[in-house]
Amino acid sequence: MPHLLNSYRAENITLRAGGRLLLDGAGVTVAPGRVSVLIGPNGAGKSTLLKVLSGELRPSGGQVRLGEEAVSRLGPALLARRRAVLPQSVEVAFPFTVAEVVAIGRPAGRGGHEAVSRALGRVEMAERAGEAYQRLSGGEKQRVQLARTLVQLEAGAERGGGPGYLLLDEPTASLDLAQQMLVLRLMRTLAAEGVGVLAVLHDLNLAVLAADEIVALEAGRVVARGTPHEVMTDARIGALYKVPARIGWAPEALPFLLPHGLVGDGAKR
Numbered sequence: 319m320p321h322l323l324n325s326y327r328a329e330n331i332t333l334r335a336g337g338r339l340l341l342d343g344a345g346v347t348v349a350p351g352r353v354s355v356l357i358g359p360n361g362a363g364k365s366t367l368l369k370v371l372s373g374e375l376r377p378s379g380g381q382v383r384l385g386e387e388a389v390s391r392l393g394p395a396l397l398a399r400r401r402a403v404l405p406q407s408v409e410v411a412f413p414f415t416v417a418e419v420v421a422i423g424r425p426a427g428r429g430g431h432e433a434v435s436r437a438l439g440r441v442e443m444a445e446r447a448g449e450a451y452q453r454l455s456g457g458e459k460q461r462v463q464l465a466r467t468l469v470q471l472e473a474g475a476e477r478g479g480g481p482g483y484l485l486l487d488e489p490t491a492s493l494d495l496a497q498q499m500l501v502l503r504l505m506r507t508l509a510a511e512g513v514g515v516l517a518v519l520h521d522l523n524l525a526v527l528a529a530d531e532i533v534a535l536e537a538g539r540v541v542a543r544g545t546p547h548e549v550m551t552d553a554r555i556g557a558l559y560k561v562p563a564r565i566g567w568a569p570e571a572l573p574f575l576l577p578h579g580l581v582g583d584g585a586k587r
C-alpha cells in the first residue's frame with residue numbers, strides 16, 4: 319500500500335442531504351500510479367463520494383485530503399492543478415468546436431494548441447478538432463470531455479502539480495466495446511505515467527480489467543475493498559446487486575463476454 323500521505327483520500331465520510339444519509343462513514347484512497355474503481359448498485363452513493371472527493375460537495379462529517387492538505391482549504395485554482403474531474407454529464411451551452419471544448423482544460427491565456435491535439439489524439443478524436451462539439455454523438459462527446467481532463471492534468475503538471483489525480487464518473491457509459499477498451503487502456507497508461515485514477519464503473523468486466531483496487535459501495539457504506547480477485551466473488555457480487563451471479567475469469571485481461579444466445583436461454587430457465 320502506498321504511503322498514505324502521498325495520496326488523495328476521503329476518510330470516514332458522512333453526508334446528509336434532503337433528510338437522507340447518502341454516505342455513512344464511506345472512504346476511498348486514490349494513490350499515484352494506481353487505478354481504483356468504485357462499483358455498487360444504482361443509488362449506492364458512488365457519484366456522491368466522487369463529488370465529495372473532488373471538493374464539489376462538502377461532507378457533513380469526515381475529511382478529504384490531498385497529500386497532507388485538506389481539500390476544503392485548497393483554492394479552486396490549486397485544486398484544478400492537482401486533480402481533474404470527468405462528471406457523468408457535461409452541458410456545453412455555446413457553439414464551441416471540439417478543440418475549443420478541450421482547451422477549456424487549460425488555464426486562460428495559456429495557448430496550448432499542441433496539448434489539445436495531443437489529448438484529442440489520445441482519445442482518437444484528433445481528426446474531429448474543428449467540428450462543432452454539439453453535433454457529436456454521446457460517446458464522442460464523452461471522449462472529448464476526457465481529452466479536456468487530460469489537457470488539465472498536463473497544464474497542472476507543467477505548473478508543479480505533479481502527474482495529479484483523475485476522477486472519472488462512468489467514463490465508458492456511452493461507449494462501444496472498442497472505445498471502452500480505449501478508455502480503459504488510457505486509464506492504465508495514465509497510471510503508468512504516475513497519475514492516480516479513480517473511476518466509477520457499472521460494467522464489472524471493465525472494472526476488473528481496469529482496477530488495481532475495487533471498492534464496493536452499498537447504501538452509502540463501503541462493503542468490500544480489495545483486488546479484483548478478492549472482491550469479485552459469486553457471493554459478494556450476488557449480495558451486492560441482489561442477482562444470482564457466477565464470475566468467470568478470462569485470460570490475459572480480455573473482456574469476458576457471454577456467448578451469443580446464452581442470455582436468452584438462461585433467462586428461460
Ligand SMILES: Nc1ncnc2c1ncn2[C@@H]1O[C@H](COP(=O)(O)OP(=O)(O)OP(=O)(O)O)[C@@H](O)[C@H]1O
Pocket residue numbers: 335336338340358359360361362363364365366367
Ligand atoms: N442533493 C441530493 N439530495 C438528496 N438526495 C440526493 C442528492 N444527491 C443525490 N441524492 C441521492 O443519493 C443517492 C446516491 O446517489 P448517487 O448519484 O451518489 O448514486 P450512484 O451510486 O452514483 O448511483 P448511479 O449508479 O445510479 O449513478 C441517490 O438515492 C440519490 O437520489
